[in-house]
Amino acid sequence: xxxxxxxxxxxxxxxxxxxxxxxxxxxxxxxxxxxxxxxxxxxxxxxxxxxxxxxxxxxxxxxxxxxxxxxxxxxxxxxxxxxxxxxxxxxxxxxxxxxxxxxxxxxxxxxxxxxxxxxxxxxxxxxxxxxxxxxxxxxx
Amino acid sequence: xxxxxxxxxxxxxxxxxxxxxxxxxxxxxxxxxxxxxxxxxxxxxxxxxxxxxxxxxxxxxxxxxxxxxxxxxxxxxxxxxxxxxxxxxxxxxxxxxxxxxxxxxxxxxxxxxxxxxxxxxxxxxxxxxxxxxxxxxxxxxxxxxxxxxxxxxxxxxxxxxxxxxxxxxxxxxxxxxxxxxxxxxxxxxxxxxxxxxxxxxxxxxxxxxxxxxxxxxxxxxxxxxxxxxxxxxxxxxxxxxxxxxxxxxxxxxxxxxxxxxxxxxxxxxxxxxxxxxxxxxxxxxxxxxxxxxxxxxxxxxxxxxxxxxxxxxxxxxxxxxxxxxxxxxxxxxxxxxxxxxxxxxxxxxxxxxxxxxxxxxxxxxxxxxxxxxxxxxxxxxxxxxxxx
Numbered sequence: 001x002x003x004x005x006x007x008x009x010x011x012x013x014x015x016x017x018x019x020x021x022x023x024x025x026x027x028x029x030x031x032x033x034x035x036x037x038x039x040x041x042x043x044x045x046x047x048x049x050x051x052x053x054x055x056x057x058x059x060x061x062x063x064x065x066x067x068x069x070x071x072x073x074x075x076x077x078x079x080x081x082x083x084x085x086x087x088x089x090x091x092x093x094x095x096x097x098x099x100x101x102x103x104x105x106x107x108x109x110x111x112x113x114x115x116x117x118x119x120x121x122x123x124x125x126x127x128x129x130x131x132x133x134x135x136x137x138x139x140x
Numbered sequence: 141x142x143x144x145x146x147x148x149x150x151x152x153x154x155x156x157x158x159x160x161x162x163x164x165x166x167x168x169x170x171x172x173x174x175x176x177x178x179x180x181x182x183x184x185x186x187x188x189x190x191x192x193x194x195x196x197x198x199x200x201x202x203x204x205x206x207x208x209x210x211x212x213x214x215x216x217x218x219x220x221x222x223x224x225x226x227x228x229x230x231x232x233x234x235x236x237x238x239x240x241x242x243x244x245x246x247x248x249x250x251x252x253x254x255x256x257x258x259x260x261x262x263x264x265x266x267x268x269x270x271x272x273x274x275x276x277x278x279x280x281x282x283x284x285x286x287x288x289x290x291x292x293x294x295x296x297x298x299x300x301x302x303x304x305x306x307x308x309x310x311x312x313x314x315x316x317x318x319x320x321x322x323x324x325x326x327x328x329x330x331x332x333x334x335x336x337x338x339x340x341x342x343x344x345x346x347x348x349x350x351x352x353x354x355x356x357x358x359x360x361x362x363x364x365x366x367x368x369x370x371x372x373x374x375x376x377x378x379x380x381x382x383x384x385x386x387x388x389x390x391x392x393x394x395x396x397x398x399x400x401x402x403x404x405x406x407x408x409x410x411x412x413x414x415x416x417x418x419x420x421x422x423x424x425x426x427x428x429x430x431x432x433x434x435x436x437x438x439x440x441x442x443x444x445x446x447x448x449x450x451x452x453x454x455x456x457x458x459x460x461x462x463x464x465x466x467x468x469x470x471x472x473x474x475x476x477x478x479x480x481x482x483x484x485x486x487x488x489x490x491x492x493x494x495x496x497x498x499x500x501x502x503x504x505x506x507x508x509x510x511x512x513x514x515x516x517x518x519x520x521x522x523x524x525x526x527x528x
Contacts, residue, residue: 003278004278005276006275006276008271008272008273008275008276009271009272010272011272013269014269014272018272036386037387038386038387039273039386039387040269040270040272040273040274040384040387041273042269046383046386046387047386065291065391066287066288066290066291066294066391067287067290068283068286068287068289068290068338068339068340068341069338069339070278070280070282070283070286070337070338070339071335071336071337071338071339072335072336072337072338072343073278073280073283073337073338074280077278077280080278083278085277085278085279085283085286085287085338086287087287087389087391093387093388094387094388095387095388095389096273096387097273097274097277097279097514097515098277099277099278110290110291110294121276132276
């Protein structure tokens with residue numbers, strides 16, 4: 001079942017990430033001083049404090065660091081249970097909170113290989129907004 | 141400068157209500173504040189410092205100081221969710237040690253059941269820089285803690301039965317608390333068979349939701365010496381914020397790995413010296429990980445530790461949450477830090493419910509965890525003694 005998809009509100013600081021998502025590309029910030037791959041997207045390096053940040057395209061591949069199948073929850077999410085909430089560890093290092101989709105929620109496990117998918121999302125006015133970064137089990 | 145022995149908990153009060161449709165939020169702050177002052181043998185004109193967190197309505201502590209009619213020269217509204225009140229106690233003790241104040245009042249109040257603000261309760265949440273990356277995935281509060289539990293199970297082999305033992309111990313204690321929301325003793329099987337909320341956390345792995353509140357009064361040595369009742373000295377405090385670790389979050393520990401050693405060092409004692417602990421228990425997994433982090437057992441060994449009856453009062457090696465804790469007794473305003481301190485003070489005074497009063501209780505520890513184990517959280521540890 002399709003999960004709720006409320007578009008995130010982007011701003012001038014994180015716009016490259018969301019512009020990438022709109023184009024179906026995973027664009028991450030990286031510190032220009034210490035090369036640290038930054039998550040969540042922001043224009044400051046939490047490792048060295050530099051505000052010199054560049055953006056690059058990541059592979060979209062990762063593995064599940066942790067996951068939980070949620071079975072009871074209030075609101076719109078309660079209509080799509082069971083669904084999988086997870087942290088995916090990207091090949092480039094960051095652990096990203098997300099959902100695992102296109103899967104059997106009863107058979108998703110820590111350590112599974114996954115790949116990024118960008119799902120359409122609507123903003124509060126019902127207009128299309130930046131797509132959401134979710135993951136599915138690696139195909140083939 | 142150390143705060144050891146400079147500041148004393150003179151008064152405590154836990155609101156007796158768990159469902160308060162007819163009390164306003166300011167009224168509940170007043171109920172508990174006046175209750176704690178009366179417990180200390182003090183009254184509002186004695187207060188020169190006031191503390192509350194995001195649960196203080198309106199303009200926060202400014203509105204509440206006005207409403208309560210206080211005359212304050214020190215105020216603080218540090219907001220870290222459920223651990224806020226331990227941070228306030230630490231800040232009050234520091235201000236007392238510096239000679240700035242003599243009597244600090246700290247209050248907690250909330251009405252999550254009957255129409256108050258929810259956890260956090262702040263309009264600032266939507267503007268958080270992390271919001272566009274965390275708000276879209278259906279993470280309930282239990283769901284976030286479930287992520288931590290799953291990872292702990294994966295790395296260390298922790299089981300649902302072991303988590304259930306924590307709830308069993310809490311319920312065993314709560315049967316002796318006539319005000320506890322849940323007073324029935326439960327079994328491991330009943331926890332496991334309760335509805336699954338978010339794997340692996342069942343309904344009975346989760347704390348209760350209650351209206352209510354609590355308060356404490358912290359005073360200088362001079363004030364403590366002037367009071368009829370014996371005050372409880374604060375021996376050590378520690379606070380640490382565990383961030384999302386630059387996007388490399390490790391879900392198997394909390395900031396207690398640092399707040400604990402800070403408090404133990406200041407107190408000049410070790411975990412084995414502690415007679416009683418109040419451990420933040422938003423969920424069973426919160427307790428298990430925190431016990432490891434504070435050094436009461438080895439990392440990864442929490443499951444075995446909680447299964448050996450160690451947590452059961454009065455004779456276990458480390459009796460915990462003898463009021464029934466947030467898992468059974470009370471979790472007012474979705475914030476458990478205040479009641480953690482209150483029950484520790486009761487134990488040190490010898491005023492816990494008789495069947496769960498720890499014999500010869502000389503050293504107690506209270507620990508709060510605010511925020512979410514799944515993202516960022518603030519841990520705060522306080523060690524108290526029966527006497528200096």
